Each structure stands twice: as C-alpha cells, then as structure tokens.
Amino acid sequence: MNPAGHASPDAAGTLSGTLPSWLAPQATDPALLGQLRNGNGRCRLVVLDDDPTGMQTLYGIPVVLQWQQGEIRAALQQDWPAVYILTNSRSMDAATAAATVRDVMRRLVTAAQELGLQLRVVSRSDSTLRGHYPLETDVMAEELSDVHPVAGTLLVPAFIEGGRVTHGGVHYLIENGTPVPVGQTEYARDPAFPYRASSLPDWVEEKTGGRVPAAQVPVLPLHLLREGGPTAVAAWLQRLPVPFVAAADAVCQGDLEAIALGARLAEAAGVNVLFRTAASMVRALAGLEDCGPLPPARLTSARSRAGGLCVVGSFVSRSSEQLTQLLALPDVHATELDVGRILGGETAAEVTRVAAELNAQLGQGRHVVLYTSRQLHTGHSADRSLDIGRQVSTALTDAVRQLKVEPGFLIAKGGITSHNVALHGLNVHVAQVLGQALAGVPVWTLGPETPFPGLPYIVFPGNVGGPSSLVELFAALQAQRQATPDAP
Known part of the structure; x- marks a missing residue:
C-alpha cells in the first residue's frame, strides 16, 4: 500500500513512479547508520512532539504523555534510541503551547542534570508545515541556553514515507506522481x-x-549533501552565522541520514543544531533501520472477544474519503457523534447516547466506526477554530472513557483525536511504540495504568494514506479476528 496514496517508497527509501529526475533513488548507507547508532552513551535524543502521529517511522521507544510524576526522569534513565514527549501543542493556542513546551523543557533539563546526561533535543512537527513555529523552537532554545546552547535551527520537514520532500528549498507533497508545492495544498489553508x-x-x-x-x-x-556527505554537511553548518535559521533539501532517507551524521560532526565541533523536523528525520537521528509494517496478528487484542473500534475525528479531505470507504464495508456498525449537538450545548446527552451504543455493539462482537459528523465547523479566528476542535475531540474522548468492553482492535484517526483518546480516554501515562501498521501509521502498546494493558493502539494520522488505506487496514484486522480462535 502506498503511504502518499499515489507514489510508493522503494527499497532505497525514496519515491518512484512518474517523478522528476531529482527524485531518483539513493540507497541508505549501513555504515552511516552504524555511526549514528553508536553515539555518546551519556547523551539522550529527546523529541518534543506537537502531535501523537510523529512516531510514524520508529519502534522500540517510549512516548511520554504525562510528565508530572517523574515519567521524564524514568524514561531518561534507560538508553533508548530516542524518547518522545508528546506535548500535543498543535491543538493549543499560542500561549498555552508556549507554557506547555516551557514546562516540559524545564522538567527535561532538570532531570538530565540530576542524571548527569547530555541532551540532543528535536522539535517534531507536521510535514505539511502546520504548527506553532517559531514559537516552540524559540522556547526550546531559550530553555537550553544554559546547558546546551543552540547555534541555530535547521528545518527538515521531509517525510519520506508520506510523500513529502524538499528540493531547491521548496517543500512538496507528492500527488498523483507529481510534486505539488505544499502551499498549494489544502494543508496550507x-x-x-x-x-x-x-x-x-x-x-x-x-x-x-x-x-x-x-x-x-x-x-x-541536495547536491552538496550527496556529493560531500556528512563531512560537507558539518562544514556547511559550521560556516553559518550564529544564531541561524536554515533549511535542508531531502528527498530520500539516505539524504536525512547524511544530514543527521553531519549535524553530529558539527556538534562535536561546538555547533549545536536544534532540529524542527517531520518523522523521517528522527529515524535518521536515532540511527534506526526501516523495520516494515507489523503483521495484523500484532495489532489485535489477545484477550478480547469483542469487535474492533475505529474512532475518526480528523476533518481533512483524505480522512473523509477514507471514512466513506470504511462505512461501506459489510458488517460494520456506524456510530455518528453529532457535532451540532455538541456545539449546541447537548454534550452530556450525546456522549451518553454514543457510549451506550459503543458498549452494546462491541459487546455483541460487531466492529464499530465512531466518527464525527462531517460538516466542518470553524470559528471567527484561529483560536476559536482550535477551541471548536477541542470541544469535539473532548466529546469523542468522553465516549471512549466510558468503554466497559475491551475492543478487539483499536484505531484512532487524526492527531488531536488520537492524543485525547489516549490521554483522557485511556489514561495513558507512558506507552511503547511497537512499530507501524502501515508506512507512516504508528502503533503503541498501552501501559499497565490503562483499562486495557497491552492493547495495541493504532494512531492513524489524518493526512496519511490513500483513499483506501484505512479500509484495507480495517479489513485486514477484521480478517485476523475471524481467523483467531474464539474471536468473533
């Protein structure tokens, strides 16, 4: 299945199809990956993520959702390839986002100092350029100034698995085999x-x-990092005037790995780079190879006899396309959360109705799709639009919190939705990133503090996948449940 919906990654970690010559395959270098993995044992790669979909390329790492009770310190004590701290700040207004990032950074710096660790910090955000920039990187650089002074910020929004690439300083989304400048896509609106x-x-x-x-x-x-490799990247970074804001071309995973090692070499020379990136760059910084998608058997509950549940909150057009196909599957029960009732002051009654329907249908072994009505409600300002989104997402979350039946599998569609379902609906403190269900679709394992310990939790980004990606995944999980003894 192709992650962008049209162009597919090949074995070299780039894109193939009817594409310009500058998107020609470039193989990754195993020796370079080894150098990235064998870093300073007293240094921790920590990623502040503004949205829960950012583990799209990773596996075998913790993601911290609650950090008030020492969760950050506990995560730093183990030598993970990376530690993710989920701020979910993309769902917040600017003031709340700044306060949240500052709180996390201060706790992070304090924990690292107490443990005698160095920090390598990354700001992971959207590959289609949405989010609180430059606010977040400004706050992060300020909080690092006394312990790990930042020479500048490097923007690397390429997300190879999702068909987002940068060439000549222009960021593109691959659509129908054609690179479309991202400012011309729906995400810019x-x-x-x-x-x-x-x-x-x-x-x-x-x-x-x-x-x-x-x-x-x-x-x-692109030509410099490919012809000169990490050494040329390091020299380029060292020549930049401090403080700098810079960007990098990248069209395949090998490009990102050269940038990552080049930044490591520059860091050794005293030039500390603060990255603002998408998910693919973090895999390069962590020195992780592509592990491929997990089999359906790893994505379902080993305990539950109930049906599976998919919660869809994202309103981007790709999500709505995917939802339409999903609802057309046989033996799927559709439960619509009425956004009009939520915004009209009837939240409690609507949540009660939806929760009762979920429990009844899942308990009878039916697969359920819980989704918000598709009319997009926006406010008179950006902050009001965010507030409307929070109201709707909170209602979905409240319905999930009232689940009495463990789903046979669990998918959350959309960034804000998947965060709120995990944090508030399932009480997740720290989850483990198991891998990917599809390219660009991360899977977490729920911890012991949740009502369903060990349940795989599939975090499906709103802007990832082709029109049929969600229905194909859902159908594969349905088939897995039918093939499992004693499953519905």
Whole structure:
C-alpha cells in the first residue's frame, strides 16, 4: 500500500513512479547508520512532539504523555534510541503551547542534570508545515541556553514515507506522481495554521512576521549533501552565522541520514543544531533501520472477544474519503457523534447516547466506526477554530472513557483525536511504540495504568494514506479476528 496514496517508497527509501529526475533513488548507507547508532552513551535524543502521529517511522521507544510524576526522569534513565514527549501543542493556542513546551523543557533539563546526561533535543512537527513555529523552537532554545546552547535551527520537514520532500528549498507533497508545492495544498489553508509559501525561506519569513527575512535563510542543497556527505554537511553548518535559521533539501532517507551524521560532526565541533523536523528525520537521528509494517496478528487484542473500534475525528479531505470507504464495508456498525449537538450545548446527552451504543455493539462482537459528523465547523479566528476542535475531540474522548468492553482492535484517526483518546480516554501515562501498521501509521502498546494493558493502539494520522488505506487496514484486522480462535 502506498503511504502518499499515489507514489510508493522503494527499497532505497525514496519515491518512484512518474517523478522528476531529482527524485531518483539513493540507497541508505549501513555504515552511516552504524555511526549514528553508536553515539555518546551519556547523551539522550529527546523529541518534543506537537502531535501523537510523529512516531510514524520508529519502534522500540517510549512516548511520554504525562510528565508530572517523574515519567521524564524514568524514561531518561534507560538508553533508548530516542524518547518522545508528546506535548500535543498543535491543538493549543499560542500561549498555552508556549507554557506547555516551557514546562516540559524545564522538567527535561532538570532531570538530565540530576542524571548527569547530555541532551540532543528535536522539535517534531507536521510535514505539511502546520504548527506553532517559531514559537516552540524559540522556547526550546531559550530553555537550553544554559546547558546546551543552540547555534541555530535547521528545518527538515521531509517525510519520506508520506510523500513529502524538499528540493531547491521548496517543500512538496507528492500527488498523483507529481510534486505539488505544499502551499498549494489544502494543508496550507488550515484554519488554525494557514500559510502561503512553499519555499522554506519564504515560509520562515511569513511565519516570523519578517523577523527572519527569506534572504537570511540558507538552504543546504541536495547536491552538496550527496556529493560531500556528512563531512560537507558539518562544514556547511559550521560556516553559518550564529544564531541561524536554515533549511535542508531531502528527498530520500539516505539524504536525512547524511544530514543527521553531519549535524553530529558539527556538534562535536561546538555547533549545536536544534532540529524542527517531520518523522523521517528522527529515524535518521536515532540511527534506526526501516523495520516494515507489523503483521495484523500484532495489532489485535489477545484477550478480547469483542469487535474492533475505529474512532475518526480528523476533518481533512483524505480522512473523509477514507471514512466513506470504511462505512461501506459489510458488517460494520456506524456510530455518528453529532457535532451540532455538541456545539449546541447537548454534550452530556450525546456522549451518553454514543457510549451506550459503543458498549452494546462491541459487546455483541460487531466492529464499530465512531466518527464525527462531517460538516466542518470553524470559528471567527484561529483560536476559536482550535477551541471548536477541542470541544469535539473532548466529546469523542468522553465516549471512549466510558468503554466497559475491551475492543478487539483499536484505531484512532487524526492527531488531536488520537492524543485525547489516549490521554483522557485511556489514561495513558507512558506507552511503547511497537512499530507501524502501515508506512507512516504508528502503533503503541498501552501501559499497565490503562483499562486495557497491552492493547495495541493504532494512531492513524489524518493526512496519511490513500483513499483506501484505512479500509484495507480495517479489513485486514477484521480478517485476523475471524481467523483467531474464539474471536468473533
């Protein structure tokens, strides 16, 4: 199945099909990956993620959702390839996002100092350029200033598995085998995080309100990192005036690995880089190989005899396309959460109705799709639009919190939805990233603090997959349940 819906990653970790020559395959270098894995044992790679879908390329790492009771310190005590801290700040207004990131950073710095560890911190955000930039990287750099001073920020939004690439400083989304400048896609019209520019230097100028002019945002070109490798990348970074904001071309995983090792070499020379990236760059920084998708047997409950549950909250057009196909499957019970009732003050009654329906249908062994009505409600401002999204997501979460029946499998569609379902609906403190259900679709294992310990939790991003990706995954899980003894 192709992760972008049209162009497929090949074995070299790039994209193939009817594409420009600059997207030609470039193999990854196993020796380079080995150098990335064999880093300083007293250094921790820590990723602050503004959305729960950002573990899209990883496995064998913890993701911390609650950090008030020493969870960060406990995660740092083990030498994981990376530690994810989920801020979910993309769902917040700017002031709340800044306060949340500052709180996490202060706890992180304190824990690292107490444990005698160094930090390598990454800001993981959206591959289609939505989110609180430059607010988050500004706060992170400020909080690191006394312990790990940052020379500058490097923007690497390429997400290879999802068909997002950068070339000539322009960020693209691969659609129908054609690179489309991201400023021309629906994501640039996001009501909370709109923008116009596809060129990363122009985007920086736009998002900083002119504080950082485009002319002062250098771009690491593809030819330099491919011809010169990590050494050339390190030299390029060391030549930049401090403090800098820069961007990097990347069209395949091998490009990202060269950037990662180059940054490591620059760090050894005293140039500490704060990355603002998508998920593929984190896999490179952690030195992890591609492990491929997990088999359906790893994605279902070993205990439950109930039906599976898919919760769909995302309103992007791709999610709605996928939902339409999902609801057309036989033997699937559709449960619609009425957004109009939620916004009209009838939240409690609507949640009670939905929760009762979920428990009844799952308990009878039926597979259920819980989804929000598809009319998009936006506010008069970006903050009001975010607030509407929170209201709707909270209602979904409240319905999940009233589950009395463990689902045979569990999918959450959309970033804000999957975070709130995990944190508030399932009381997740720390989960483990098991791998991917599909390219770009992470799977967590729920911890002992949750009502369903060990249950795989599939976090399906709103903007990932082709029109049939969700229905194909759901159908595979249905088939797995039918083939499992004593399962429905």
